[in-house]
Amino acid sequence: MKKISTVEQAIANLxxxxxxxxxGFLGVGAPELxxxxxxxxxxxxLTVICNDTSFPDKGVGRLVAHQLVKKxxxxxxxxxxxxxxxxxxxxxxVVLSPQGTIAEQIRAAGAGLGGVITPTGVGTVVEExxxxxxxxxxxxxxxxxxxxxxxxxxxxxSDHKGNLVYDLSARNFNPLMAMAADLVIVEAxxxxxxxxxxxxxxxxxxxxxxxxxxxxxxx
Amino acid sequence: xxxxxIRATIANRVAKEFKDGDxxxxxxxxxxxxxxxxxxxxDVTFQSENGFIGMGPxxxxxxxxxxxxxxxGLPVTIFKDAAFxxxxxxFAIIRGGHLDCTVLGALQVDAKGNxxxxxxxxxxxxxxxxxxxxxxxxxxxxxxxxxxxxGDVKILSECNLPLTAVGVVDLIVTEMAVMKVTxxxxxxxxxxxxxxxxEVQAVTGAQLIVEDxxxxxx
Numbered sequence: 001m002k003k004i005s006t007v008e009q010a011i012a013n014l015x016x017x018x019x020x021x022x023x024g025f026l027g028v029g030a031p032e033l034x035x036x037x038x039x040x041x042x043x044x045x046l047t048v049i050c051n052d053t054s055f056p057d058k059g060v061g062r063l064v065a066h067q068l069v070k071k072x073x074x075x076x077x078x079x080x081x082x083x084x085x086x087x088x089x090x091x092x093x094v095v096l097s098p099q100g101t102i103a104e105q106i107r108a109a110g111a112g113l114g115g116v117i118t119p120t121g122v123g124t125v126v127e128e129x130x131x132x133x134x135x136x137x138x139x140x141x142x143x144x145x146x147x148x149x150x151x152x153x154x155x156x157x158s159d160h161k162g163n164l165v166y167d168l169s170a171r172n173f174n175p176l177m178a179m180a181a182d183l184v185i186v187e188a189x190x191x192x193x194x195x196x197x198x199x200x201x202x203x204x205x206x207x208x209x210x211x212x213x214x215x216x217x218x219x
Numbered sequence: 220x221x222x223x224x225i226r227a228t229i230a231n232r233v234a235k236e237f238k239d240g241d242x243x244x245x246x247x248x249x250x251x252x253x254x255x256x257x258x259x260x261x262d263v264t265f266q267s268e269n270g271f272i273g274m275g276p277x278x279x280x281x282x283x284x285x286x287x288x289x290x291x292g293l294p295v296t297i298f299k300d301a302a303f304x305x306x307x308x309x310f311a312i313i314r315g316g317h318l319d320c321t322v323l324g325a326l327q328v329d330a331k332g333n334x335x336x337x338x339x340x341x342x343x344x345x346x347x348x349x350x351x352x353x354x355x356x357x358x359x360x361x362x363x364x365x366x367x368x369x370g371d372v373k374i375l376s377e378c379n380l381p382l383t384a385v386g387v388v389d390l391i392v393t394e395m396a397v398m399k400v401t402x403x404x405x406x407x408x409x410x411x412x413x414x415x416x417x418e419v420q421a422v423t424g425a426q427l428i429v430e431d432x433x434x435x436x437x
Contacts, residue, residue, distance in 0.1 A: 026269075026292035075347060076347070077345060078344075094344075099310065100356075103309070104307060120351045124351065124382045124384065168286040169267065169269045172270050
């Protein structure tokens with residue numbers, strides 16, 4: 001199976017209204033070329049799952065700034081004025097959730113778990129509308145898995161098969177999102193022949209990756 | 220006290236809480252400055268919730284690496300024994316009780332150890348980021364902040380802003396005093412000799428417990 005493709009081919013099946021995971025932490029480790037292509041094509045009404053909405057001119061924040069997002073599930077929006085503005089005028093639904101909870105919800109989806117039982121958020125607004133359970137005398141929230149139609153992620157190096165290695169703090173949510181979407185598209189700074197990566201040091205095994213595009217804007 | 224002195228006083232005092240071998244997470248803003256005051260004879264490892272341990276100070280101008288930032292998105296350096304990981308591992312460390320101490324700012328903190336530091340309804344809704352996990356999972360939670368916000372009381376008998384977590388704060392360090400959250404309420408354990416107990420109490424919205432063991436701020 002040939003995974004390496006052009007950016008246009010890679011996003012050919014993306015449609016309005018899809019749920020999209022976007023890697024990156026304040027734009028570090030975000031797949032900028034894939035984001036460019038989604039903006040270019042004007043794919044809209046997206047439900048986006050991301051750690052934060054970055055800045056208006058960086059990473060996933062650009063999708064918000066271009067008004068392509070109708071709902072976002074995220075932990076932080078404070079660095080993107082566009083997110084706040086659209087939330088206030090009602091054009092963007094914002095679901096705020098603790099960062100560690102989102103990470104684990106994504107991992108749970110990829111790992112086939114029914115949910116996450118976490119003490120984080122107990123006694124706060126995060127608890128509202130959620131099932132709680134008490135185990136060994138401590139109260140926990142039941143958080144459901146987060147799955148997506150498509151994940152767009154960024155890696156430093158991919159081999160032809162899709163084994164991935166990330167760079168420094170650009171790793172963040174990328175390996176988790178690689179496990180939790182029907183279609184996983186990676187933008188790699190560098191693509192190498194199979195055999196060039198030491199199997200001992202592969203961060204994401206190739207089975208999770210569907211499409212590979214060559215990037216270059218990061219790192 | 221001018222702003223620089225206030226920040227230095229707080230950061231210097233917080234750093235004295237660390238022990239050799241501690242893993243510590245510092246929040247954005249004033250807490251970040253605590254790293255500059257860690258005693259040289261102890262080894263403290265800093266965690267950055269975007270995915271690594273072994274965080275060092277900011278780089279010299281021109282030495283920034285795009286893929287190496289702290290959780291506030293600012294360029295940082297790493298020590299030789301640093302380690303990187305994904306966000307699930309990062310929060311396993313945080314939530315799983317592997318973090319010895321977290322230092323955060325607050326909008327409000329109260330006598331029961333409740334913390335509010337992530338939103339002001341109708342005004343400012345930045346989101347909780349990793350704060351809820353940090354204060355829920357860290358073994359010790361230190362609030363490091365100016366005693367008041369331009370005169371407005373921040374230390375209360377009960378927070379009225381949306382909470383970050385319930386009953387999690389262990390210690391509050393301000394430029395005026397160090398207060399410990401106890402079963403009976405807030406105990407004044409150290410005071411900056413520039414202030415009197417009455418002066419501290421006057422800008423504190425919770426009754427402070429003052430006993431004979433009160434000492435000058437370290």
